[in-house]
Amino acid sequence: xxxxxxxxxxxxxxxxxxxxxxxxxxxxxxxxxxxxxxxxxxxxxxxxxxxxxxxxxxxxxxxxxxxxxxxxxxxxxxxxxxxxxxxxxxxxxxxxxxxxxxxxxxxxxxxxxx
Amino acid sequence: xxxxxxxxxxxxxxxxxxxxxxxxxxxxxxxxxxxxxxxxxxxxxxxxxxxxxxxxxxxxxxxxxxxxxxxxxxxxxxxxxxxxxxxxxxxxxxxxxxxxxxxxxxxxxxxxxx
DNA sequence: CTAGCCTGTTACGGATACGAAACGAACCGT
DNA sequence: ACGGTTCGTTTCGTATCCGTAACAGGCTAG
Numbered sequence: 001x002x003x004x005x006x007x008x009x010x011x012x013x014x015x016x017x018x019x020x021x022x023x024x025x026x027x028x029x030x031x032x033x034x035x036x037x038x039x040x041x042x043x044x045x046x047x048x049x050x051x052x053x054x055x056x057x058x059x060x061x062x063x064x065x066x067x068x069x070x071x072x073x074x075x076x077x078x079x080x081x082x083x084x085x086x087x088x089x090x091x092x093x094x095x096x097x098x099x100x101x102x103x104x105x106x107x108x109x110x111x112x113x114x
Numbered sequence: 115x116x117x118x119x120x121x122x123x124x125x126x127x128x129x130x131x132x133x134x135x136x137x138x139x140x141x142x143x144x145x146x147x148x149x150x151x152x153x154x155x156x157x158x159x160x161x162x163x164x165x166x167x168x169x170x171x172x173x174x175x176x177x178x179x180x181x182x183x184x185x186x187x188x189x190x191x192x193x194x195x196x197x198x199x200x201x202x203x204x205x206x207x208x209x210x211x212x213x214x215x216x217x218x219x220x221x222x223x224x225x226x227x228x
Numbered sequence: 229c230t231a232g233c234c235t236g237t238t239a240c241g242g243a244t245a246c247g248a249a250a251c252g253a254a255c256c257g258t
Numbered sequence: 259a260c261g262g263t264t265c266g267t268t269t270c271g272t273a274t275c276c277g278t279a280a281c282a283g284g285c286t287a288g
Contacts, residue, residue: 017168032130039123047266056246059267062267098123
């Protein structure tokens with residue numbers, strides 16, 4: 001799988017542009033990265049773990065979970081085995097959101113990387 | 115060029131993650147989209163034109179140009195033929211930034227889309 | 229020359245983000 | 259049971275972003 005630099009940028013730009021044009025309030029780069037980590041990396045996901053993986057402070061994660069939780073994209077649940085932990089879980093709505101995103105990516109790839 | 119949905123998401127996540135991990139303050143999704151438009155679409159680029167293309171208001175463009183101008187990623191110059199216009203121009207530093215981005219994308223593709 | 233339009237910028241109030249530090253709650257070792 | 263540690267959250271002050279609306283300056287038609 002080899003791609004030319006200019007193809008890569010056009011592809012990336014195209015996906016970004018569709019996100020910007022969308023009416024939905026844009027997710028922050030950090031928020032989106034958190035969301036993708038939750039959905040692509042194997043659970044369980046804790047605040048601390050996410051913070052470490054992204055190289056950001058814990059409040060960043062808390063705030064992002066607040067925001068995305070309000071949009072229904074993720075869910076928080078106490079870890080019953082260690083009640084200090086908060087486990088972050090996927091939701092149907094979050095899956096749909098990422099499904100739409102991947103559609104955008106795939107289509108952009110098909111048209112920009114031909 | 116056909117990609118599976120999960121490959122697409124992993125690819126995208128990887129590039130996002132590298133942006134987040136980077137020490138440099140993250141560009142907003144909008145800022146990045148503006149930058150890519152300036153570098154990929156044929157000039158001239160005006161504030162009004164960029165605003166229309168991205169479906170945002172003019173102050174958004176002005177502010178983004180302020181921020182990216184301070185980082186040296188773009189340059190503003192008066193249009194001498196119609197001094198109302200501001201022409202946005204590329205810089206060496208901006209080219210280097212995008213070159214690094216495209217490297218990230220290409221490498222991520224090579225490893226995620228194998 | 230001047231009234232009106234077009235440009236980009238600035239002002240404003242509100243929303244949101246940030247990191248550092250303090251905080252309460254839960255766990256653990258002793 | 260109690261001091262220390264580890265969680266996630268909250269608070270604080272600061273910085274940034276947003277859209278609306280007002281703005282100053284350049285252009286142009288009459």
